[in-house]
Amino acid sequence: MSVYDERPWLSLYGDLPPDLDSEHPNALEMFRAGLAADPDGVAVVYFDGTLTRRELDAQSDALASALLAGGFGAGERLAVYLQNVPQFVVCMLATWKAGGVLVSINPMSRARELSYLLQDSGATVLVALESLYDEVGRDVVPDTAVRLVLTTSELDHQTRDDPRLFAGITRQRHEGTTDLATLVAQHAGEVPPPVVLAGDDVAFLTYTSGTTGVPKGAMNTHRNVVFTSRVYREWARFQRGGSIFGIAPLFHITGLIGHIGASFDAPAPLVLAYRFEPNVVLDALLEHRPTYTIGAITAFNALFNAPAFTKDHFASFTSTYSGGAAISPTAEKAFLAATGLQVHNAYGLTETTSPMTLTPFGTPSPVDPTSGALSVGTPVPGTIVRIQDEVGHDVPLGEVGEIVADGPQVVAGYWGKPDETAANLPGGALKSGDVGFMSPEGWIFIVDRKKDMINASGYKVWPREVEDVLAEHAAVREAAVIGVPDERRGETVKAFVSLKPGTSATPEELVAHCKERMAAYKYPREVVVIDELPKTVTGKILRRELRTRGV
Template sequence: MENKPWLQHYPDAIPKTIEIEEKSLQQFLVETAKKYPTKVALHFNGKEMTYQEVYESALKFANYLKSIGIQKGDRVAIMLPNTPQSFISFFGVLLAGGIIVQTNPMYTEREVAYQMKDSGAKAIIALDILYPRITKVQNETDLEHIIITAIKDYLPFPKNLIYPFIQKKQYGFSVKVEHGGNIHLFTEIMKAPPLEDPILDVNFDEDLAILQYTGGTTGFPKGVMLTHKNLVANAKMCETWLYKCEEGKEVVLGALPFFHVYGMTTVLILSVLQGSKVVLIPKPEPEVLLKAIQSQKVTMFPGAPTMYIGLLNHPDLQKYDLSSIDSCISGSATLPVEVQEQFENLTGGKLVEGYGLTEASPVTHANLLWDGERIKGSIGIPWPNTLAEIRDLETDEPLPPGEVGELVVKGPQVMKGYWNRPEDTEETLRDGWLYTGDLGYMDEKGYFYIVDRKKDMIIASGFNIYPREIEEVLYEHPAVQEAVVAGIPDPYRGETVKAYIVLKEDHSVTEKEMDKFARKHLAAYKVPRLYEFRDELPKTTVGKILRRQLVEEERKKLEQQTDEKQA
């Protein structure tokens, strides 16, 4: 207990260690389809599929992959939003013995080409509107087969007839793809017989299930090698943490994209493990989420802070009944305390902050939802079977409570390494410990706090300044909807603090007023020197604000000003 003070906070319902049965990820679907064959697994724009239907479809997809030459260990890319096809193909690839390469549908041609080349993917499944993008780069890659599907393929009548017209209006073009040669239509694949001998047995510790690429905020994205053990362990930990969720009874909002590891584990994999119904949301806009929560009586809503902020600031919020929500774990970015309190008051459910990263499948910490102490502003305590320490940046020695250093974690959910990057693996994984790159501290009770990314820390006039602390203060201002703080170059201070703010609708505030507010709550050296009000902030697909993009914009501005002066 001395080195794991957090264990004293575990309620009786959460064991300190859990047994992780050695089974493949695809075995979850096999078992759930057998246990709940007629239970609704997926709801998509009015169309529903049972677990038996999903399993049979996955077996058909697996059989087709084998028929076109996909063998055990081959990589298959999935470039889809949250649709039935993304669910089916995920398990279909695994049942065929393949390794999934999750690919963001918003990727540009350059990004697609890089990921396909780096992973060596032999096949890709994508939406019809992405077909031109893929064909333009196919010759640069190892891609032998392109599988095409469309949103309309799983829409109920008459939406399936109307959607192509909506799509053409939205994108300005439509794509017609013929089935033949190395081009395959998903609708034709579903006519194939199911695979009779699916691959269920794997080398639990060594065999990869997923190649999950990091966001690439620094340098090129790296393929994170996640084994069956990594993902099964994290899903079982998640199930243990959510001990009041009832097997076969939960309705989960599938708003987090499955191509992001957080959505993949906490929605897709966990839902199959527990036999939950998933309400698939391919484009998580606030009004779409509100309607889905009310109509489907959603009980569980894993999300990102921007999703909760978007709902809270929707002008028609009061028209919707969100009282079915019972549990929410927020990840991908810092959860402002104000947002947590407002959302809990609105729904009556519990919203807690968790912590994780792609390299850990992804969750390592979370606050307790029901029994036990919840500390707002904290990422909570480590999950079962997970170790965590704060290490000194210089000496690498463990630090005592209260001191800021780098968070390192260890557990069965920690990746095998980076794909074809032994040097990066060696730097990030040391003696089984994953060096997260996040700065934080542990308090006397064993609760952990993140103060910032190691690379995002601002050093102004010799002071270490953590953007998260300033952002928490800015979020307390009644006019602020979103805020992010970054360090930008400054000739005198080295770096200076700049705040980028999105105001709530029908609210206004001046730079002077924001400065006065910040000075009430922050030491003078932490107060933003500059403010920029924007209509929106740059974000990833899961709503994580891209601080580095803002810093890069500032750097380019400075270079341009320098060039103009010299001219």
Template sequence: MPNAADAIWRHADERPDAVALRARGRVWTYAELRDHVAAYAGALRAEGVRPGERLLLIAPTGPEFVVVAGAAHTAGAVLITLNTMATASEVGYALDDSGARLVVAWYETAEAARKAAGERGLPFLMLRHDAQVSEGEPLPEPVERRADDTALLLYTSGTTGRPKGVELSITNLAFTAEAFGQQLTLTPADRFATALPLFHVFGQAVCLNGTLTAGASISLLSPFEPNAMLRMVRDDQVTLIAGVPTMWNAMLHADGDFGPDDFADLRLAGSGGASLPGEVIREFQKRFGCTILEGYGLTESTGAGAFNSPYHGPRTGSVGPALPGTGIEVRDPAGEVLPPGEVGEVYLTGPHIMKGYWNRPEATAADLPDGRLRTGDLGRLDEDGFLYIVDRLKDLVIRGGYNVYPREVEEVLYGHPDIVEAAVIGVPHPHYGEEVAAVVTLRPGAALTAEDLRAWAKERLSAYKVPHLVQFVDALPKGSTGKILKRALDWDALVG
């Protein structure tokens, strides 16, 4: 019977001295990782955690997160992972909604979790360096579970209402790990690296689980800092690296003399979480001699969907073809499948699609019609099956009856030499319904004006797509993964 922690045990038995983790100057072998996971699983059992019960973990990217996550799976618990910046009320909501049995939190960010647990009379464990425990006997092996048992419960961001718990099964996690391992040709000799938050589906289900399933090693960095990430690539002789667009952009603009020689061992860089401007891809290749390949997935699809293969050749602007074993369709509002080239809502199918939303049968039925996942993303497929994400359905700007896709406008803005980051949004307008607005950050010392930006954009965009409203800011709001948060951009507040 399967368990989401089986890979740790398997590699510890077969290759005990092989490196599993690198972080904070320390190396963890698979045997060491397995022993820590077994001990922590025993501590969870001593706290009364039984198979199927929910356990909430709040911790940054690091070996300790890996230990507790592995221990939760080993003990047969359903793991819930939350943002380290979650407030007491946000933690409390997840606890109440999930019926969690125990809370574990990293000592530096534990106050909100401790408070929420205390208010509910729930046991609380403080997580410290190396995840050392003194209670309980180590579990000798992972608890047997069914393939369709829920292993992971991840809460959505709640942009369209209260957060929903996405139920991911052992099969979901195993399929994503295997699919990416196949697409990236991961081997035990690979050295993966990321600074992504492991509490997010990209970092946890794709990067961490994919690496451990393959028996490779993973270098972990927290918090993300561009120069530290570049040094990690060089010093750990990294062969694969994963990040989100803001990370690549930050590394591209990092100080120092980093160049292609520092990336000599790197064979692949993968990006997800948001659209990656083509200009960033081109400039990254120019500076570091490294091609970034884009992929696409959602929490509801266990982070999997599409990914560019290094062996088929990337297509700029595309997130690649469907991963092995997955299906992609583009449908119109009536649910009819559209032919290649036409824009519609993207639907995903495959063993990676969630079981559903925790205790939300109506929301599950709405987003999983006939077992297909409605993504809420607008996209198109080309004749070869490569997917192009046009934009989020809810981000579409309709100006005077014309559809304006913010991503297209942002791609153009990123091509300006003075612009570092850009976000395009719709602002209510009495005549046009919505007006196109751009919020941008500039490189140090740049003197670009709104008039300059509009004039430059008019040469490259149809008139109705040109941002008529422009605001310059020092920084754009970002979420825990580094993704720009358009919902946090209040135009009235920006201009007022």
């Protein structure tokens, strides 16, 4: 059976407490423990501005008091439509202190998407950047349950005006909205009444990407959040005394847990830089010298390809992890060459509140000799991972099947969607939709998403394998592979690649590169070279957009 829990593996790397979530009953108490340990320590760094834990506590107390005075009740939802700004963290804590649930919304969402998320979650409060409210929110909010709109600015909490990020941005006040900073100031010094938050209460609604239908609101509980925050602290070996760089967007589960949750639990400063802009990030790394981060490999690649990048930019790091997008053996080697650091793999989904597997710290992930895939790690403590066939039976070790996870990080279900919960979380275990296999030692290897499998003349072709081979070419920066209709083969393999700056390669050369290294049914019959591959804000390549853009 391909069933694996953490105990045999952990005996090799040092045992961890079996109940990582036993110390704190909820995520708010996790923050308060850090506050008690170091009240005047820095909680958030934003360019040249800082918030101490005491200041963060006071501001979130004031906002929670304001929310309660306005009729916000236990279990209500507050939606944040923000970039990586300190106000995001203030709103998170205030929502919990008021007994509510935070709804994290991608700041790239446009009117149709924002409308759906607000209506589906039933959010009664929206906190938005002034610019986003002006561009999108003002036309959406009247058709939702939102009764209070708080607006704020990306220029707050700092005095620096970097034109690379803030050119043309000015303070804006919009009719029918309340300024967040003004509201906090009005309630300064107020403390909300004590709130009781159980481990099974929902902390976040985080929405899936909607690649297989409409987005679903995963109900990440306080127990989920405390558990996975502690996993990052323990397995990523991130400890108090260092700082976290927030390279991932905070609305995403990686940012919520691997950045904010880990910073609460350590406790440690969280360094934010508004949004990902490679040159701004490089400057921030030199200025603040963080020691830990987790982000998509595509973001790291963008840093390595920036003209100003040097190895010194990563000199302060003691622990680096990559999650949110597949990483190839070639990318792992490139990371080591660029930084001198071992990048560790992390694998999880919105529904697993970030990690279900991690590469143990200090241990390179093995490469499967047959598929060439790089392992995404082993199950984290308390987590059972199974590899199952189409009818839910465990398959033998080494055989390919769907990855299924069961553990303290798996969400309670999808908000308002019992049928989807029953289908994707039968018995409380998550059917990931990812296809992979498990080695006898417990290493997990992902082959691809089930829906992305290409059927070429009856043969299965997994896009990731072709993408990894393309990545081995010296000129290839990124690659994405899809199946396209073919009269003779049913489907055939088509690749899209972007090239490294200063290099060149023809489509014919790249096809030949693959043909020499792969079975005849696998290599791409067509390669298209484009400047940039389409990606989500978290850095995951959008194959579905390549299918529809007609390139």
